[in-house]
Amino acid sequence: MHGPEYVSLGDGRAAVNLPADQLDQLRALLARFITALENGMDGRGPLSWSPRKDRMFPPAYDDRRRSKVFRERNSNDLRRGLLLAARRMQQDLPDRGGFTLEPGDVANWFKVFGHMQSLFISRSMGRLPPERGSRGGAAMWLMYHQNVVACAAMDHVVHEFPGEKCVS
């Protein structure tokens, strides 16, 4: 059985080959992420869940009032940008087999993997190893994929995980 492969093609592009079960897992997470961005985690409207929103769009100033104004002005644009990125990923995922990510696709994948971690994983679960439960496993899964897609975009490969650094 083969694991996921992210291979640098140079110039910021990456060749990706995900096993069928991981493609399915990614599709499921993307569907949940898109629904959350459109309707909120609790169905009361987009970004109505403030603790998660704080993690996705953290304060942009030390001052709370300035941060609030900044967020009110910009969070909808950020949310729409993430929605576009997630939908693009969803549309481009093949049923089976490998595919190529252009630099813009790599950026989209990186953003979506990162914000999915912020949205789905509570702070205390963020670094739990997979054997601690499915939520910890999801955190590690998302972190792994975000890390290797970044390494591939920078012309590196990752030889071992867990580990946060790219290895040539």
Add this chain to the structure above:
Amino acid sequence: MDATQSWAVVLKNDDINTFAGVTYVLNRVLALPPGGAYQAADDVHRKGSVELAAYRSEAEAQALVLELQAYGLNAIVREV
């Protein structure tokens, strides 16, 4: 506006992004060479935050913070 006033963009450490991730974003967004981007990522990890850039205009600093937030990094505007 005070002629000496400027606006810094400060990157703060977080519990989501890896060294590789921060290096990738700083390379892509700020066009830092990989070595410099990695050094900045290491500084954030060790010190908790690092100043990435300074601007005369608050709007320019906000634009960079927005771009970094889109990538999931924890960046703030700070008056200096």
